[in-house]
Amino acid sequence: MIDATALTTDARRLVLDVEDDLRAVLSADSELSQQWRDRHTAALRGNRTSADFASWRDEHVTQVAVSWVLTTVFVRFLEDNDLITPRWFAGHGTRRTEATDAEQAYFRAHPEHTAREWILQAVEHLASLPATAQLVDAKAMLHQIPLSGRVAERIIAFWRESDDDGALVRDFTDPDLGTRFLGDLYQDLSEFAKKTYALLQTPEFVEEFILDQTMDPALAERPLDGFRIIDPTCGSGHFLLGAFARLVARWQKEAPAYNARQIVAKALESVVGVDINPFAVAIARFRLILEALKVTGETSLEQAPGLTARVHAGDSLLWGRDERTLTNGVDDGEWDFEADFSEDSARLLESLEPGQYDAVVGNPPYIVVGDAKLRAKYRSKYPKTAKGQYALTAPFMERFFELAKTKSGDQPSGWTGQITSNSFMRREFGANLIESFLPERDLRLVVDTSGAYIPGHGTPTVILVAKRQSPVDDEVHAVLGTRGEPERPAQAGDGVVWASIRDHTTDESFENKYVTVTDVPRSTLSSHPWSLQGGASPEVLRQVNRSSHSELREMIHGKIGFASFPGSDDAFFSVPSELRRTVRNEPYERPVIRGDSVRDWDITPEAWAFVPYDSGADPIELDSTAPWYRRQWPLRTSLSGVTGFGGKTQAETGTWWTWYRWVKGRYATPLSITFAEVATHNHFVLDRGGSVFKQTAPVIKLPEGASEDEYLHLLGVLNSSIALFWLKQNAHSKGNGGIGGGIADQQWERFYQFNGTTVRDFPLVEADFTAFGRMLDRLAAEHAATQPAAVLSDVVPSAELLTTAADSSASVLDQMIVAQEELDWFSYRAYGLTEQDLTYTGTPLGVKLGERAFEIALARRVEAGSETTAWFSRHRSTPITEIPAHWPEDYRELVQKRLDLIESSRMINLLERPEYKRRWLDEPWMKKVDRALRTWLLDRLEEKSIWFDRQGRPVTRSVAQLADVVGRNEELRGVVELWRGRATVDLVKALTDLLNTEAVPYLAAWRLKPKAMDKFRAWQETWQLQRREDAGETGLDIPVPPKYSSADWRKSTYMAHRGKLDVPKERFIHYPNAGLAADGTLQLGWAGWDHFQQYLALAGLMDDMIRDGASDETLRPLVAGLGEVLFWVQQWHDELDPAFGVNAAEFARTDYDQRRAQVGASEDDLLSWRPPAAPRGRKARS
Incomplete structure (x- = not known):
């Protein structure tokens, strides 16, 4: 039996190899390339994509690659289970010999053929069998690009790999013909496809539950003959298999005279599936065919009847629904889009005609469509449900209902059942769905599955x-x-939450500590947002709302929302060191407040940005002489293409260098409250100006003239546990990482989206929270001042300094924890959840994590065995079950009263749980120290004196040379020793560890994988056209260059520094395979050099290597690097350089030509140069 995990891992690597090969084959075939470009143009015209050709091509190349590999998976499965007679690839014992003998005989007869033709022999055999012809029909993606013979050999060798005992590494033998492993392949075979299509298997226990609730009642009220069920998002076919099995069982019971083949034909006729992903369809077809084969009792596909699986590749949201255009109100029979490679328009139109199914079931994708044109197309097709920033949840919900039958005479209406993201329940796009669409439908059952463990579903459902x-x-x-x-x-199917759902859904009413089963008024479900919380939650929510005298919206100025976002983070966001080098204008270099930097009453900016706005929040003028202009010019076309909310591009507005959205009014006054829009808990912070806000940190503004105390009052109440409870009841839960992101093992780990629309409705009471807001705001500032980065900002680091800071930090944090406790308990009384005043009025003290009342109660439940939790371990705290003896007596008595109320009050018990209590989750101290020391050292290593010689000429340095510099500087050496934690340090190794991740290679071919070089050439073409445009040429159609993905870079650190737009943000330049032969350490340059200095430094390095005896072959990439930087020297330095007394551009051009001749390379040679391939090895299997 196959090891599904190992197969998926190995096959994923194989697919990547096949992708590279197919791209090369496509590029080399001009006719085929043009056909693909025509297809892309048609897709653009039909608004099925807005992607550039390279990105669109890569998506479809992935499909072709998977189709080739997956088809051989099918063949291997059939070979090992003797379902076909011939052998092509492998088998057991003599069967393996049969495969190799047959291959040899084939090539003797066809010596001109390659391994590709041998694979196609297997494909042709499948096509010749009625049962498998569908798998390789004309719409199969493998027909779109031929494999090279070399990679075909690699595929065949892959299937013939043996272990040390001679047994096949990949053995598909399975007496039960189980195909669950194909579900794993479907989900994980291609990371690109997984993200694009949100691939996610539906567990069998979920599929069975939904079929119980839909298919069974549908069959109970109508005849079996003619029954039809569809899954319009069928994926790898779990619902189809489940429905097929039920139909077979029904036919066997109701038509005992039918033979197996008749029953199979009837069952297959009733089951329909559609999916946008062609390889998902291939898998679903294969699985369904094998299930049908098992029912017939046949043991060979060659003897099997024609088994037609009605599963088709296509977009269920487009086909069969108003897909034809109208000309003057007349149906002209033309579609407003063209079929993709794998789409069979006739079958899709037939299968997706509305109103023909007795049951519609599925697990639709949860994602928001990333492609702007396709997103708009869906919106035009589904105006009732595809509102705002909708997820696919919404239009698919409408589509499910459309496909179901309507009641007509004796024909009952069809059933729909789906497990879907619950994002529509609370996010704005779901309002119309809940308040207009669903109230007109007969909703029968709503099940909150967000608390159940469903493998792979990090998104709440x-x-x-x-x-x-x-x-x-x-x-x-x-x-x-x-x-x-x-x-x-x-x-997973036996989890306590799922078991509660499974066993009690049909109960009239039921309640345990996991679920509440009840009937909910339909009117409640006609109001957005939905809250599907059971237990004490409805009671607490009613009390909080009842106690309110106003809502937040009545207190604030304007809407709560974003203040700004650039539209392209990579173009504007950076690190302070890069902005100091390139922008060189402090007012335009500002810290960025993102949602994830707002935590526990404080803001810790992790990013800075180029902000092209003046002190009055107005955009600055375009200045071609400014340093920032040189930074942004390479991005001009990319930024010009960004489309704003009004539909105009940045180019059309005439300010391509500004941010995509900038709300001037939200910067008009310095005071603002900002918050983390997506977080596990509520984090609101007072900002006093000087920063910029990303959209993930929305802004609350009070009316002009509002005092700081008014802000602090609001800050206090919004940071309370009452506020967190209310927000979680009304905000969208994002789970723990989204699709494929795992499971939120603990409820307090789940992320929520606290958007402005939700926050503005928060109910306010008359109680004054100012004192709490002021105290915690002050303590947060004190705590920030004790952090390593702040302590070391302007002094030489020392162990004593850091020890003192650590003690101070811990002390202030303890004070913040107790202050937050007082705020929470004050809020319970303020909102009427208790009449007792359980706040502390004694001498201020500190409380450590693990010592709060709710934590003592939690630890007691854990000790009693009634609860399990990761709260203490995850927060690095120690659970205690007794009130600490060292606390003052009056505080001990107060905490006891709190514990008593936690036990006696259902509402307080709910709130005094981890879900609603501040986590105070902080990064370990030593990690912060490490980062601060690294930053200090890196800043010092950027000093200009290191990177210029005594004559002011730029020079590269090896790590060995840098170690000499550090070794001679007592201060620097001491900080390196402090950072490494020991007095004796190998400086070369230490500096290698420090600098290795801070440098990016000088040459694109060293940075990017071969497949990404086409993207780099597209960027170069764009820059050339921009230069012509600047020279006055008009009518140029400058294409927006493609973005880079993480898969394009040779190292993840390169992507981290450069991003999707290849913006240099690293501190240092790396020169791989360069330097003196005797040195052997990293050769580095400074990223602070201008382009002419970069040219000179690289030329100097080349001269050093020539004197050292380097070969022309070794020198060629350096000359290629000179060629790349030459463009920028000509762009920015076509003038007399006062430091060197020459026209820099003219000098560089002449020098480059001489060096190119010196190494015997043409321009094309240098453009096509690629790093030598790293030796490949295979890890031994354990």
Whole structure:
């Protein structure tokens, strides 16, 4: 039996190799390339994509590569299980010999053929069999680009690999013909496809539950003959297999006279699947065919009847739904888009015609469509549901209902059932869905599955079951969530939350600590947002709302929302060291407040930005002489193409260098409250000006003239546990990482989206929270001043300094923890959840993590065995079950009263749990120290004196040379020793560790993988056209160059420094395979050099290597690097350089030509130079 995990890992690597090969084949075939370009143009015209050709091509090349590999997977499975007679690739014992013998005989007969033709022999055999012809029909993606013979050999060798005992590494033998492994392949075979299509398997226990709630009642009210069910998002076919099995069982029971083949034909006729992903369709077809084969009792596909799986590749949101255009109100029969490679328009139109299915089931994708044109196209097709920044959840919900039958005479209406993202429940795009669309449908069952452990589903989900008819009852049966899965179950289908759902959904009412089963008024579910919380939550929510005298919206000025966002983070966001070198204008270099930098009453900016706005928040004028202009010019076309909310591009507005969105009014006054829009807990902070806000940190402004105390009052109440509870009831839960992001093992780990629309409705009470806001704001500032980065900002680091800072930091944090406790307990009384005043009025003290009342109560439950939690271990705190004896007596008594109330009050018990209590999760102290010391050292190593010689000429340095510099500087050496934690340090090794991740190679071919060099050439073409445009040439159609992805870079650190737009943000330049032969350490340059200095430094390095005896072959990449930087020397230095007394551009051009001749290389030779391939090895299997 196959090892699914190992197969998926190995096959994923194989797919990447095949992709590279197919790209090369496509590029070399001009006719085929033009056909693909024509297809891309058609896709653009039909608004099915807005991607540039390279990105569109790569997406489809992935599909072709997967199709080639997956087809050989099918063949291997059939070979090992003797379902076909011939052998092509491998097998057991003599079967393996049969495969190699057959191959040899084939090549004797066809010596001109390659391994590709041998693979195609297997494809042709599948095409000749009625049962498998579908798998390799004309729409199969493998027909779109031929493999090279070399890579075909690699595929065949892959399947013939043996272990040390001679056994096949990949053995598919399985007496049960199990195909679950194909589900794993579907989900993980291609990382690109996984992200593009949001690939995610539906677990069998979920599929069975939904079929129980939809297919079974549908069959109960209509004849079996003619019954039809569809999954329009079928993926690898789990729902199709489940439906097929049920139909077979029904036919066997109701038509005992039918033979197996008749039953299979009837069942297959009833099951339909569609998916946008062609290889998902291939897998679903294969699995369904094998299930059908098993029912027929046949043991050979060659003897099997024609088994037609009605599974088709296509976009269910487009096909079969208003897909034809109207000319003067007349249907002209033309579609407003063209079929993609794998789409069979006739079958899709037939399968997706509305109103023909008795049951519609599935697990639709949860993602927001990234492609702007396709997103707009869906919006035009589904105006009722595709609102705002909608997720695919919304239009698919409408589509599911459309495909179901309507009630007509004796024909009952169809059923729909789906597990889907619950994002529509609370995010704005779901308002119309909930308040207009669903109230007109007969919603029968709502199940909150967000607390259940569903493998792979990091995104919170909900199950909806309905009929396509008007509502029948005033109530809807619901399973409400109370608590999440306490720990990851050994078997997902047996988790306590899922078991509660499975076993009690049909109960009239039921409640345990995980779910509440009840009937919910339909009117409640007709109001957005939905809250599907059970237990005490509804009671607490009613009390909080009842106690309110106003809402936040009445207190603030304007809307709560973003203040700005650049539209292209990579173009504007950076690090301070890079901005100091390139912008060189402090007012335009500002810290960026992002949501993830707002935590625990404080802001810790992790990014800075070039901000082209003056002190009045107005955009600055374009200045071609300014240093920042040189930084932004390479990005001009990319930035010009960014489209704003009004539909105009930045080019059309005439200010391509400014941010995409800038709300001047939100910078008009210095005071603002900002918050983390996406977080596990509520984090609101007072900002006093000087920063810029990204959209992930929305801004709250009070009316002009509002005092700081008014802000602090608001800050206090919004940071309370009451506020967190209310926000979580009304905000969208994002789970723990999204699709494929894992499971939120602990409920307090789940992320929520606290958007401005939700926050503005927060209920306010008359109580004054100012004192709490002021105290915690002050303590947060004191705490920030004790952090390593702040302490070391303007002094020489020492161990004593850091020890003192650590003690101070811990002390202030303890004070913040106790102050937050007082705020929380004050809020309970303020909102009427208790009449007792349980705040502390004694001498201020500190409380450590693990010592709060709710933590003592939690530790007691853990000790009693009634609860499990990762709270203490995850927060590096020690659980205690007794009140600390060293506390003052009056505080001990107060905490005891709090513990008593936690036990006696259902509402306080709910709030005094980790889900609603501040985590105070901080990075370990030593990590912060390490980062601060690294930054200090890197800043010092950027000093100009290191990177210029005594004559002012730029020079590269090896790490060995830098170690000499550091070794001679007592101060620098001491900080290196402090950073390494020991007195004796190998400076070369230490500096290598420090600098290795801070440098990016000088040459694109050293930075980028071969497949990404086409993108780099596209950028070069854009720059050439921009230069012509600057020279006055008009009518130029300058293409927006493609963005880079993480898969394009040779190292992840290069991507981290350069980003999607290849903007240099690193501190140092790396010269791989360069330097003196005897040195052997990294050769580096300074990223602070201008382009002419970069040219001179590289030329100087080349001269040093020539004197050292370097070969022409070794020198060629250096000359290629000179060629790349030459463009920028000509762009920015076409003038007399006063330091060197020459025209820099003219000098560099002449020098480059001489050096190119010196190494015997043409321009084309240098453009095509690539680093030598690293030796490949295979790890031994354990």
